[in-house]
Amino acid sequence: MAEQGTTSPPRRRGRPPKGEAGDTKAALERAALGLFAKHGYAGTSIRAIARGVGLSESVLYAHFPSKRAVFEAVLSRYGPHGAAAVIDGLDPALAADDPAGFVRALVSAVMELWDTSDARLFMSLMARDGLTHDPSIVTDIDASVHRLAEVIDGWRAAGQVRDGLGDSDDLAWALLAPVGQTRVVYLHGDAAPERRRVAVERALRHAEFFVRTVLR
Structure with a gap:
């Protein structure tokens, strides 16, 4: 048990841990699936996909270089x-x-x-x-x-x-x-x-x- 008055070390900046990155990527793919199914590829924006899991566009781009890459990942997964x-x-x-x-x-x-x-x-x-x-x-x-x-x-x-x-x-x-x-x-x-x-x-x-x- 940690001693009273101590604080946990600050989280390092940069790439998230591998497990967390995988979870985020899967969540983005699932959010994209629902949006693509409802609005189609043309009717779905990168911003909407990111907001679907409460993230910024910059976080999405850390996992996918483009909307097409998200779409292809959805096809591959599902x-x-x-x-x-x-x-x-x-x-x-x-x-x-x-x-x-x-x-x-x-x-x-x-x-x-x-x-x-x-x-x-x-x-x-x-x-x-x-x-x-x-x-x-x-x-x-x-x-x-x-x-x-x-x-x-x-x-x-x-x-x-x-x-x-x-x-x-x-x-x-x-x-x-x-x-x-x-x-x-x-x-x-x-x-x-x-x-x-x-x-x-x-x-x-x-x-x-x-x-x-x-x-x-």
């Missing part, structure tokens, strides 16, 4: 790359031993990830600013499809996939595309709980359809 991350986060033994269980777990986890408030705001941003064809979005989607195709290649080698259904990329797309469509249609920022429930149910039914039609 974009569709989540499906690939979910695949990598699932137990590899599940993929090897129980392909049907893997498909169900994958779709459930992806829908849980996409039904967060931030993920739904991102869908509103995509709709407002027409980001469906943005190169970074397309790259992330392709990465998820190719990552799942690698898993399906293992199922093929083990004789767990029906014959004559196309290559592994085709099958990965066949699983992920309808699931992604439920996100686009249902999981936006203003989605009511009932619509969100429908999205999850549709995605899970599609997972069961995939299991019945593709897996042995």
